[in-house]
Amino acid sequence: MIVTLSAPWTLYVLTNESGQEYVVHTDYDYPRLAEDLGMVGAVCGCGLTDGTVDCEHRTATDMIERAACWLSERDGELFSFQTGDDYPELFTDPTPSGTIPAPFQTIGV
Numbered sequence: 001m002i003v004t005l006s007a008p009w010t011l012y013v014l015t016n017e018s019g020q021e022y023v024v025h026t027d028y029d030y031p032r033l034a035e036d037l038g039m040v041g042a043v044c045g046c047g048l049t050d051g052t053v054d055c056e057h058r059t060a061t062d063m064i065e066r067a068a069c070w071l072s073e074r075d076g077e078l079f080s081f082q083t084g085d086d087y088p089e090l091f092t093d094p095t096p097s098g099t100i101p102a103p104f105q106t107i108g109v
């Protein structure tokens with residue numbers, strides 16, 4: 001699945017090929033989003049944090065800020081999203097008859 005990242009202001013929007021949008025607006029979700037889109041080191045590699053809590057190496061604030069910088073620099077870029085990676089609940093296979101899976105939020109259009 002190809003998704004487009006857009007970064008209007010204090011939130012990030014993923015748009016898939018069907019035009020469905022998923023909005024990430026909670027800063028605690030930034031590290032995971034950045035990592036899922038390919039940022040190296042978004043989350044400390046020690047395995048003791050998911051980026052939302054401090055570990056003994058890095059603070060959550062640091063991880064969130066670096067992830068936000070990385071994401072903002074990539075406004076408008078396309079990413080190949082691996083279905084089933086870390087967002088199985090968001091990027092499942094398209095459901096039949098064009099219905100939008102519940103986790104997607106459609107805005108605008």
Ligand SMILES: [Zn+2]
Pocket residue numbers: 044045046047048049055056057058
């Ligand atoms: Zn660590």
